[in-house]
Amino acid sequence: MKILVINAGSSSLKCTLFQMPERRALADGVVEKIGEGDAFLSFSAGATEVRQSCEAADHPAALQALVGCLLDEQSGVLTDLNEIAAVGHRVVHGGETSHSALIDEGTLQVIRENSVLAPLHNPPNLAGVEAALHMMPGRPQVAVFDTAFHTSMPPRAYLYAIPYSLYTERHVRAYGFHGTSHRYVTERAADILRTPVDRVNLITLHLGNGCSATAVKNGRSVDTSMGMTPLEGLVMGTRSGDVDPGLFYFLAEWLDMSPADVYDLLNRESGLTGLSGVSNDVREILAAESAGDRRAKIALDLFAYRLRKYIGAYFAVLGRVDGLVFTAGIGENCADLRRRACEGLEGLGVVLDEAKNAAAVGREAVISSDDSATAVLVVPTNEALQIAVETYDVAGGTEPQ
Numbered sequence: 001m002k003i004l005v006i007n008a009g010s011s012s013l014k015c016t017l018f019q020m021p022e023r024r025a026l027a028d029g030v031v032e033k034i035g036e037g038d039a040f041l042s043f044s045a046g047a048t049e050v051r052q053s054c055e056a057a058d059h060p061a062a063l064q065a066l067v068g069c070l071l072d073e074q075s076g077v078l079t080d081l082n083e084i085a086a087v088g089h090r091v092v093h094g095g096e097t098s099h100s101a102l103i104d105e106g107t108l109q110v111i112r113e114n115s116v117l118a119p120l121h122n123p124p125n126l127a128g129v130e131a132a133l134h135m136m137p138g139r140p141q142v143a144v145f146d147t148a149f150h151t152s153m154p155p156r157a158y159l160y161a162i163p164y165s166l167y168t169e170r171h172v173r174a175y176g177f178h179g180t181s182h183r184y185v186t187e188r189a190a191d192i193l194r195t196p197v198d199r200v201n202l203i204t205l206h207l208g209n210g211c212s213a214t215a216v217k218n219g220r221s222v223d224t225s226m227g228m229t230p231l232e233g234l235v236m237g238t239r240s241g242d243v244d245p246g247l248f249y250f251l252a253e254w255l256d257m258s259p260a261d262v263y264d265l266l267n268r269e270s271g272l273t274g275l276s277g278v279s280n281d282v283r284e285i286l287a288a289e290s291a292g293d294r295r296a297k298i299a300l301d302l303f304a305y306r307l308r309k310y311i312g313a314y315f316a317v318l319g320r321v322d323g324l325v326f327t328a329g330i331g332e333n334c335a336d337l338r339r340r341a342c343e344g345l346e347g348l349g350v351v352l353d354e355a356k357n358a359a360a361v362g363r364e365a366v367i368s369s370d371d372s373a374t375a376v377l378v379v380p381t382n383e384a385l386q387i388a389v390e391t392y393d394v395a396g397g398t399e400p401q
Contacts, residue, residue, distance in 0.1 A: 001085035002026070002078075003395075005387045006063070008089070008128025010120060011036065013062040017045075017070060017077060017084070018388040025385070027077045029069055031062035043069040045077045059124070060131040067135065086140040087132050088391030090180065090383065092121035094145030095171065098152075100390040103129060103141040111143065117175070117228065140395040144387045149179030152220040160228075174232070176224035178206040178328075182214045184386040185327045185379040190219065192366065193323055193375060201322050203314045205307065206381065207337070208328035209237035209280060213307070215314040223317050225310055231267055234310060235303045237280030240270035242306070275299035282330050282337065304340035311341065315348050323375040324350060324368075332380050333362050342376065349373030 007014040014030040027045035031054060039056035043049070043066065050069055056062040070078045078084070089103070093114040101107045111129070115122040132141060150158075158174045159167060166172040182204045189204070190197040197219040204214045211234040215223040225233030225241075235241040243266065251262045273280045276299035278288045288296035315321055326338055335357045342352045351372035360367050360378045368376035 001392070002083050003086050003088055003388045003391050004084050004132075005088045005384045005391070006090070006128045006132055007384070007387075008059055008124045008131075010124045013056075013059055013066070013128060014384075015063070015066045015070075016384040016388070018385065020388055020392040023385060023389070027070055027075065029066045031056050031065055034059060034062050041065055041069070043075075045069075045075040048075045059127040060134065063128070063131045063135060081136065084136060084139065086142065086391050086395035087136060088142045088144055088387040089125065089129050089132070090146070090387055091125045091129075091143045092146045092177065093118035093175065094143070094147045095175070096151060097145055097148060099148055100142055100144045100394050102394055103133070103143050107143050117171075140391075142391040142394045144180060144390045146177050146179045147175045149183045150176030150214070150221045150224050153222055153224065157223040172228060174224070174227040176212070176214070176221065177226045177230045178210070178212045178214075179221070180383045180386045181206050181327060181381040182212075182216070182221065182224070184381055184383060185325050186216050186219060188364075188379050189323050189325045189377055192364070192377060192379070195322060201318045201320050202325055203311055203318070203321055203323075204325045204327065205311075205331055205341075206328045207234075207307075207326065207331035207334075210239070211236045211241075211307075211328075211330075213310040213314065215317045217318055223314065231263075235275075235306050236271045238268050238271045238273045240266045240274070272299050272303060275302060282334055286334075286336060300337065300340070304337055304343075307337075307341045308344065311345065311350075312348065321348075321374050323377050325377045325379050327379050327381040332378055335361065338367070338376075338378075350376060352376055 001020050003018045003020050005016045011034045012032045016025055017027045019026055029043035031039055031041050033039045034056045039054050041054040042051050054065045056065055069075055091111055094110060095114045097110055111122055111126050185204050186202055187197050189202055190200040200219055202216040204216055206212050210230055213225045214221050231239050233241050248262050251257050276285045276296045278285050278296055285296045285299055289300060330337055338357055342350050351369040353367055353369040357367040365378045366375055367378055
């Protein structure tokens with residue numbers, strides 16, 4: 001059966017069509033700059049490559065443009081829209097919903113209610129869902145929540161030490177994000193290590209413009225670095241990660257900033273960008289460091305140091321760690337930061353093989369030495385495939401009539 005996976009952002013909409021259960025990607029496309037007047041479409045299917053401007057005033061128009069590519073005779077992907085048996089949607093925040101769910105009025109309400117916790121993500125996710133429901137009525141559609149993988153965390157990991165009523169009445173707690181990625185690399189790493197997923201203990205490190213670490217015990221998330229919002233945790237491209245909460249007060253007092261201004265500063269002007277003064281792109285910061293830029297070096301050292309602290313903390317949480325797993329843009333491609341993150345962890349049984357690490361760029365590999373007690377792996381993430389797998393499971397694997 002064919003499953004269409006949709007990932008709708010504030011100004012973009014990505015689609016991937018999969019043949020399931022074979023897990024084969026048939027086509028991939030994205031419309032960027034939705035509603036900006038200069039929207040651009042990229043599409044690939046086999047030998048077909050399309051790069052062109054397009055009319056996309058909103059998400060329904062963007063989806064229409066991508067479906068048009070799927071139905072185009074030149075691509076040869078679909079002859080009829082009814083060949084799509086189900087649609088899977090990435091939804092960032094599902095609150096305490098613990099599993100992927102068929103989209104009905106109840107699921108739509110969950111997405112709406114949690115928009116207050118993910119105001120930049122859930123509303124565009126919902127726009128993608130509504131566009132697909134309108135275009136393919138009656139087709140099974142599934143919401144795959146980024147937060148769902150982390151609902152296995154115990155209260156000691158997800159609660160904050162604040163009045164308990166804020167949790168019971170306002171749902172203030174850590175939720176965690178990047179769960180679809182952490183779930184995918186957990187299952188793939190278990191296969192590589194030839195360990196049943198329900199027995200594997202891992203520390204998974206999703207390192208891109210957004211970064212998060214997760215402690216995985218017996219295949220289940222038991223702690224993760226992001227919190228109630230994606231701002232908590234590791235240093236990221238433009239996000240600060242962990243800071244003293246008192247900083248909000250002092251910035252407001254010293255600089256006469258509104259809460260919205262402080263929140264924007266910590267989300268958009270901090271992290272690697274704020275520290276280095278160069279960029280949120282690690283490649284550019286590494287180049288600046290090589291040229292003698294002191295701030296670039298500080299930014300990279302701090303990034304790796306904070307990452308190492310979380311790794312050490314999660315060793316304490318798990319007790320036994322079968323593997324340390326690097327994924328996402330930085331994790332998959334930057335051998336230098338992987339090396340820095342693992343420096344000094346030999347006492348915990350983490351020994352990197354320098355040659356293997358240097359050779360593992362954008363590909364699956366074990367990069368630890370043969371005598372390392374804990375395996376270190378690079379596992380390219382595939383969130384779209386994970387969404388397709390969960391959609392196939394939820395939709396029941398039935399072909400459309």
